[in-house]
Amino acid sequence: xxxxxxxxxxxxxxxxxxxxxxxxxxxxxxxxxxxxxxxxxxxxxxxxxxxxxxxxxxxxxxxxxxxxxxxxxxxxxxxxxxxxxxxxxxxxxxxxxxxxxxxxxxxxxxxxxxxxxxxxxxxxxxxxxxxxxxxxxxxxxxxxxxxxxxxxxxxxxxxxxxxxxxxxxxxxxxxxxxxxxxxxxxxxxxxxxxxxxxxxxxxxxxxxxxxxxxxxxxxxxxxxxxxxxxxxxxxxxxxxxxxxxxxxxxxxxxxxxxxxxxxxxxxxxxxxxxxxxxxxxxxxxxxxxxxxxxxxxxxxxxxxxxxxxxxxxxxxxxxxxxxxxxxxxxxx
Amino acid sequence: xxxxxxxxxxxxxxxxxxxxxxxxxxxxxxxxxxxxxxxxxxxxxxxxxxxxxxxxxxxxxxxxxxxxxxxxxxxxxxxxxxxxxxxxxxxxxxxxxxxxxxxxxxxxxxxxxxxxxxxxxxxxxxxxxxxxxxxxxxxxxxxxxxxxxxxxxxxxxxxxxxxxxxxxxxxxxxxxxxxxxxxxxxxxxxxxxxxxxxxxxxxxxxxxxxxxxxxxxxxxxxxxxxxxxxxxxxxxxxxxxxxxxxxxxxxxxxxxxxxxxxxxxxxxxxxxxxxxxxxxxxxxxxxxxxxxxxxxxxxxxxxxxxxxxxxxxxxxxxxxxxxxxxxxxxxx
DNA sequence: CTGAAAGCGCTTACAG
DNA sequence: CTGAAAGCGCTTACAG
Numbered sequence: 001x002x003x004x005x006x007x008x009x010x011x012x013x014x015x016x017x018x019x020x021x022x023x024x025x026x027x028x029x030x031x032x033x034x035x036x037x038x039x040x041x042x043x044x045x046x047x048x049x050x051x052x053x054x055x056x057x058x059x060x061x062x063x064x065x066x067x068x069x070x071x072x073x074x075x076x077x078x079x080x081x082x083x084x085x086x087x088x089x090x091x092x093x094x095x096x097x098x099x100x101x102x103x104x105x106x107x108x109x110x111x112x113x114x115x116x117x118x119x120x121x122x123x124x125x126x127x128x129x130x131x132x133x134x135x136x137x138x139x140x141x142x143x144x145x146x147x148x149x150x151x152x153x154x155x156x157x158x159x160x161x162x163x164x165x166x167x168x169x170x171x172x173x174x175x176x177x178x179x180x181x182x183x184x185x186x187x188x189x190x191x192x193x194x195x196x197x198x199x200x201x202x203x204x205x206x207x208x209x210x211x212x213x214x215x216x217x218x219x220x221x222x223x224x225x226x227x228x229x230x231x232x233x234x235x236x237x238x239x240x241x242x243x244x245x246x247x248x249x250x251x252x253x254x255x256x257x258x259x260x261x262x263x264x265x266x267x268x269x270x271x272x273x274x275x276x277x278x279x280x281x282x283x284x285x286x287x288x289x290x291x292x293x294x295x296x297x298x299x300x301x302x303x304x305x306x307x308x309x310x311x312x313x314x315x316x317x318x319x320x321x322x323x324x325x326x327x328x329x330x331x332x
Numbered sequence: 333x334x335x336x337x338x339x340x341x342x343x344x345x346x347x348x349x350x351x352x353x354x355x356x357x358x359x360x361x362x363x364x365x366x367x368x369x370x371x372x373x374x375x376x377x378x379x380x381x382x383x384x385x386x387x388x389x390x391x392x393x394x395x396x397x398x399x400x401x402x403x404x405x406x407x408x409x410x411x412x413x414x415x416x417x418x419x420x421x422x423x424x425x426x427x428x429x430x431x432x433x434x435x436x437x438x439x440x441x442x443x444x445x446x447x448x449x450x451x452x453x454x455x456x457x458x459x460x461x462x463x464x465x466x467x468x469x470x471x472x473x474x475x476x477x478x479x480x481x482x483x484x485x486x487x488x489x490x491x492x493x494x495x496x497x498x499x500x501x502x503x504x505x506x507x508x509x510x511x512x513x514x515x516x517x518x519x520x521x522x523x524x525x526x527x528x529x530x531x532x533x534x535x536x537x538x539x540x541x542x543x544x545x546x547x548x549x550x551x552x553x554x555x556x557x558x559x560x561x562x563x564x565x566x567x568x569x570x571x572x573x574x575x576x577x578x579x580x581x582x583x584x585x586x587x588x589x590x591x592x593x594x595x596x597x598x599x600x601x602x603x604x605x606x607x608x609x610x611x612x613x614x615x616x617x618x619x620x621x622x623x624x625x626x627x628x629x630x631x632x633x634x635x636x637x638x639x640x641x642x643x644x645x646x647x648x649x650x651x652x653x654x655x656x657x658x659x660x661x662x663x664x
Numbered sequence: 665c666t667g668a669a670a671g672c673g674c675t676t677a678c679a680g
Numbered sequence: 681c682t683g684a685a686a687g688c689g690c691t692t693a694c695a696g
Contacts, residue, residue, distance in 0.1 A: 005471065007673060018683045023675055030676095031681055048470055053447040054389045055673035058688045063386060065429075065448075073418075074609065079411035086405075086432045095444060097397075098428045100418045112427060115385040116397075138380060139337065221613060254614035277406065281553060282586030283615040339689060350667045355691055362692095363665055387689035390672045 006047045015043035026051050057117060064094045066304070067113035067141075071101040071125035075219070076276045077245070077291070081124060081146065084297040092305060094119070101125040107132060114139050120304050124148055127189075128155060142307035144300050147192060147291075156307070158299045158318045160291040162192050165322030166199025167206075169242050169271050169289065172324060174207040176332045178240030178269055182213035184227045184252065186244035193219075193244045196273060200242055213238050217248040224251025232260050232268075239268055240330070246272035246279040249286055253329060269330035273322075280327070287330035289322040296320050338379045347375035358383050389449060396426045398636070399445035399473075403433040403457035407551070408608045409577070409623070413456055413478065416629040424637060426451070433457040439464060446471050452636050456480055459521070460487060474639035476632050479524060479623075488639070490631045490650045492623040494527035495534075497654030501574050501603050501621065502535025504656060508664045510572030510601055514545035516559045516584065518576035525551075525576045528605060532574055545570050549580040556583025564592050564600075571600055572662070578604035578611040581618055585661060601662035605654075612659070619662035621654040628652050 008022040015022070017036060024030035025040040044050075057063040066089045072078045082098075089096045097118055099109040106125060110132055113121060120142040123132075128145055133155060136143040145157040173181055183200055186193035201211055213231050217223035224243065228251055231238060237260075243249040249272030256262035256270075264270055272279060275290035299318040340354040347354070349368060356362035357372040376382075389395040398421045404410045414430075421428045429450055431441040438457060442464055445453060452474040455464075460477055465487060468475040477489040505513055515532055518525035533543055545563050549555035556575065560583055563570060569592075575581040581604030588594040588602075596602055604611060607622035631650040 009673090019673090020675080020683055021681090024682090027675080033681060036681085050443060050447045051675095052390075052449060052673055054386055054395060054449050055688090056675075057386045058384075058390055058673085058690085059675045061688075073411050073415035074408075076406075076408065076411075079405050079408075079414075082411075082414075083405035083432065083434070086430055087434060087436075090431060090436060090441075095448060096430045098400075098418055098430045099422060100415065102415070102419060104419075104422060109422075111382060115382045116427060117384060117386050221609070250610075250613055250615070258614050277553070278582075278610050281582055282590050283582070340691095341689090351689090352667055352691080353665090356666090359691075365665060368665085383691095384689055387672090388691075390674085390689080391691045393672075 006049045008049070008051065010047055011040060011043045011049045014047065015040045023051070061117070062119055063117045065097045065116060065118045066094050067110075067116070067118035067121040068096055068098045069101055069106060069109055069113065069121060069123035069125050070098065073100065073102070075247075076278070077274045077293070078124060080293050081297060084293060085122060085300070088297060088301045092301065107135065110135055114141065119308055120144070122146065122300060122304065140311070142304055142311065144303050144307075146296060146300050148190075156303050156315045156317065158296055158303065158320065159192070160289075160296065161319045161321050162195035163199035163202075165273070165289045165324070166196040166201075166242075167203035168199075168322065168324045170200050170203025170207065170209075172287070172326065172330065173240045173242065173269060173271065174204065174209060176240070176269060176330060179209075180212040180236060180238045180240070181209065182215070182231050182238040182241040183211055184224065184231065184241060184243040184248050185214065185216045186219040186248075188216065196244050213241075217243065217251070219245050219247065221247045221251045224248030225255055228252040228255035229259065232256060232262065237262070237268070240270070241268065242271045244273055246274045246276045246286060246288055248272070249288065249329070250279065250284050253284055253286070265329050265331050269332065271330050275325055285328040287327045288325050290325050291322055292320050338381045340381070340383065342379055343372060343375045343381045346379060347372045355383070393449070394451055395449045397429045397448060397450045398426050399442075399448070399450035399453045400428055400430045401433055401438060401441055401445065401453060401455035401457050402430065405432065405434070407579075408610070409606045409625075410456060412625050413629060416625055417454060417632070420629060420633045424633070439467065442467055446473065451640055452476070454478065454632060454636065472643070474636055474643065476635050476639075478628060478632050480522070488635050488647045488649070490628055490635065490652065491524070492621075492628065493651045493653050494524050495531035497605070497621045497656070498528040498531025498533075498574075499535035499538075500654065500656045502532050502539065502541075504619070504658065504662065505572045505574065505601060505603065506536065506539040506541060508572070508601055508662060511541075512544040512568060512570045512572070513541065514547070514563050514570040514573040515543055516556065516563065516573060516575040516580050517546070517548045518551040518580075519548065528576050545573075549575065549583070551577050551579065553579045553583045556580030557587055560584040560587035561591065564588060564594065569594070569600070572602070573600065574603045576605055578606045578608045578618060578620055580604070581620065581661070582611065582616050585616055585618070597661050597663050601664065603662050607657055617660040619659045620657050622657050623654055624652050 024032040215227035217227040272288040279286040547559035549559040604620040611618040
């Protein structure tokens with residue numbers, strides 16, 4: 001049953017040509033007569049032949065594979081990023097080799113990726129260790145990082161303009177005349193949360209306000225629940241809270257309504273970050289910052305592709321503006 | 333800068349052995365003395381060598397890659413499935429080659445997968461066409477389908493027990509004494525939605541009830557909104573609605589509360605399917621059926637791995653029971 | 665246990 | 681445009 005698989009030589013015989021010709025028929029821009037190419041395609045179709053991408057990779061030293069290093073796929077932000085990246089990689093005629101850093105060492109996963117000779121690496125997981133960067137450099141593979149950057153390093157990275165987005169939110173909350181304004185951070189260690197906070201605080205200061213309260217929710221719904229309980233226990237109560245992501249913002253709304261009897265937005269304005277699809281649902285109708293994932297992933301792919309064509313152009317940094325989406329959770 | 337990459341011959345020279353020995357050092361169970369293996373590892377580490385997985389694949393005709401054919405990654409159910417599969421594939425010492433069928437022809441994507449000589453194929457996307465099955469068979473690659481099965485075909489598939497789960501929900505709603513019970517289907521064409529409906533209706537009948545209303549929401553929040561508007565306009569109104577997934581169930585709750593002033597669960601019990609993380613949030617606190625994704629993906633991997641060890645055992649079908657998670661959206 | 669040699673399936677200068 | 685030949689980096693009988 002497991003029939004012997006078909007190779008270029010089989011196609012060559014059937015079409016009455018050489019293996020070289022078969023190879024050329026499947027190579028864009030190779031010099032081969034149109035009639036011969038057609039004859040070969042005919043034979044190939046009849047036999048169900050497609051070139052072995054593994055053998056091709058070995059000889060051309062281009063695998064046409066992009067390596068992805070991800071984590072936290074339960075978070076809709078990351079799964080949406082993956083979705084778009086995967087589609088864009090496909091559209092470029094390549095394939096996606098995926099490794100998750102959840103419960104796995106990022107350097108080992110990168111090493112796996114590189115052993116498959118991926119042409120380039122995209123990552124959103126893990127903080128950018130020196131080892132990761134060095135490994136990519138040693139293999140001469142372009143590395144593009146999405147939304148997880150270090151301040152240092154000459155690494156190409158694409159991220160949302162977290163500082164400016166924080167400022168946007170500050171402007172919005174001041175405009176609605178919130179007085180006691182809180183911030184719930186994602187985690188202390190991520191630059192994205194710190195940048196959002198920095199922009200937010202700067203934005204408040206510029207408008208003559210100070211941060212009234214601050215807590216940490218670790219980017220999770222449950223963490224948000226606990227932070228919300230602490231922050232909403234303050235007296236006088238905050239009248240607006242900005243959260244570093246949507247999951248925590250939804251938690252704040254839930255705690256406010258069900259445990260404190262606080263009306264949202266009347267007594268409390270709430271703003272999130274990410275614009276997750278579910279944040280738009282009526283029950284939350286959450287004001288949030290859209291990170292423009294489509295632009296983010298397009299920018300990442302553009303860097304990657306141009307780096308593949310002409311390597312070593314040096315690192316590029318792209319910052320994509322965030323878009324404030326005002327919904328009823330912060331109306332007044 | 334792009335330093336010449338290091339190959340087994342370089343390691344061999346440094347360690348003073350043959351290339352064969354280097355290869356054996358990196359092959360589990362190959363006969364090589366322990367001292368030599370250590371010496372080789374030493375040299376390899378010094379040079380930063382790892383065997384080229386592409387070359388290895390070519391010669392062994394095993395790529396250690398599992399091909400995934402997915403779609404609808406925006407749906408948390410599928411992104412959670414991907415997350416678990418990817419981790420389990422990694423843990424088996426393999427890698428994940430991912431293609432999305434969103435806006436792409438499934439047969440072409442499968443062909444891409446096969447051109448990379450994946451050892452097996454897992455799919456949740458697309459309905460199982462004859463072409464897909466035939467292609468896998470011709471290449472002698474095991475194929476396991478998750479939650480998208482046809483009634484025919486001798487294909488290994490793993491799915492939630494949709495019929496029994498529908499019955500569970502029926503039992504629950506009758507027990508809470510709902511009288512006018514509705515069902516909102518996912519789509520007519522998916523067997524999963526039809527099976528849930530069949531089990532549900534059977535379960536109602538067994539308890540002497542009939543379905544009071546029925547509509548279709550295409551598995552989306554927006555589709556659920558529209559279906560909810562129609563179903564909730566019926567007079568007398570339904571007093572319970574079972575939806576084929578959580579997104580539609582949340583839509584029903586939102587429409588009931590904000591457009592009809594209906595109290596959930598007091599005036600209307602709502603039950604979903606999937607147990608998405610966000611369905612547990614206070615605002616919905618949704619009763620739902622958990623598909624046990626962890627069991628589902630484990631079962632799929634088990635079939636795959638045993639098929640890789642001893643091919644052609646014939647198709648296996650695994651049905652994983654669903655678990656009814658009762659929350660406040662259906663309490664009385 | 666060990667090394668020399670053949671070969672995995674392809675592509676690509678090279679010479680015509 | 682075309683084919684014969686070399687070679688991509690590895691693994692694995694084979695003989696010792």
